[in-house]
Amino acid sequence: MDLNAVQMFVSVVQAGSLSAGAARLGLPLPTLSRRIRDLERQLNVQLLERSVRGTRLTDAGTRLYEHAGRGIEALLEAEQAVVSDQARLKGRLRLSLPPAFEPWWELLSLFQQRYPDIQLHVFTTERRVDLVEDGIDVALRVGAIAHESMVARRVLGYRHMLVAARALVERLGLPESVEALHRFPCATWSSGANAASLWHLGEETIAPRSVLTTNDYAHLRNRALAGDVVAELPPFLATPALRTGDLIPLLPDSPMPEQQIHLLYPSHRHPSAIVRTYLDFCIQHVRSLVTL
Incomplete structure (x- = not known):
């Protein structure tokens, strides 16, 4: 199995589409698409369902991503640890927040003070986003969670x-x-x-x-x-x-009834070191910032 192609496949899943994956990897889109198709032919399975709206994982693709994603993430973390014990997290974190959720603005400011090499993209919307299609790493949701393809970490509860x-x-x-x-x-x-x-x-x-x-x-x-x-x-x-x-x-x-706040990320996507750091930071600091 072509491990470079597997890493490309993992990047496509994490980016949410072939075009976003190509931009992340710095590869021409036709080259990336060809490498993924070659990998599918090598494995004799379809890994991605392609449409005008983007890509979705097949069952086989989900299984490959679950195993390969963990392995690649472990290798990257090992590389960071070997290069320097003081290595700082670098990269981009894409978040979804509801409108007017002001306490989170201060929390994100503190997060970037602690991790200055992490770039944040914050997508504010009232609608329920599709994390994979919209390229979101972590979404903040208020209310009940009933989505089997998501991992939900409860942050806290409050009442209007x-x-x-x-x-x-x-x-x-x-x-x-x-x-x-x-x-x-x-x-x-x-x-x-x-x-x-x-x-x-x-x-x-x-x-x-x-x-x-x-x-x-x-x-x-x-x-x-x-x-x-x-x-x-x-x-x-x-x-x-x-x-x-x-x-x-x-x-x-x-x-009034209690409202629940959760942080969501896709269950088929092994959380990166940046995502795990963000989740832990939120759990640790939110109660001192949010007056509820």
Whole structure:
């Protein structure tokens, strides 16, 4: 078996496509494609399914990658260790984050201070990305995880909170019950124009009187601070204004459901040294940075 071709195959899988793999390896795309086809003919199996949207691993390709990826990664790590005990991690880390997840910005800044030779590419989106097709190494997800092809590492949990500006509370009073929210103008997060907005508060569920729906929590915070609405916010977006008294928490005895934060990476992709370092760094530092 051509080990150079196997290493090229591993690079294609890690890059997410033949064209990205060719760019990573510094090879012409036709040359790389020919070497992968030669490897498939040598093994008498199809390793990659090719389409206009990119490449996907076949079952045989997944098995080869699981074994070859671990071996190549081990060899590279051994090489780094032999060259210098002080060798610094170098390379590119491609991340996916949800919008307005501000605590992670500080965490990434600290990560790059610790590992200055790692370049970060951060793709911010509300949609569920395909990590392989979009070329993402690690994605941060909020909510339940139900994807068998992903490895999920739980980071922590938190609860959203209802808040309002002091001026709105002085005008309308504090809601004494969940049902009393019906007399308040509300702004709610929604994934789409036609998606229902519900608040689960303690044992009760309410459809608030929404004057605004948006998928941008920063927008919700802006309208709440203006005194226009009651809004649901992640605690890390609400806490600074709560400390100054610009926002007031509502119905603290009726907590919202716990949200789970996970870091995801493909189960068929053996995590590189950079990915493992990033995962460990996040687990170690997130609780000291994220006010939840």
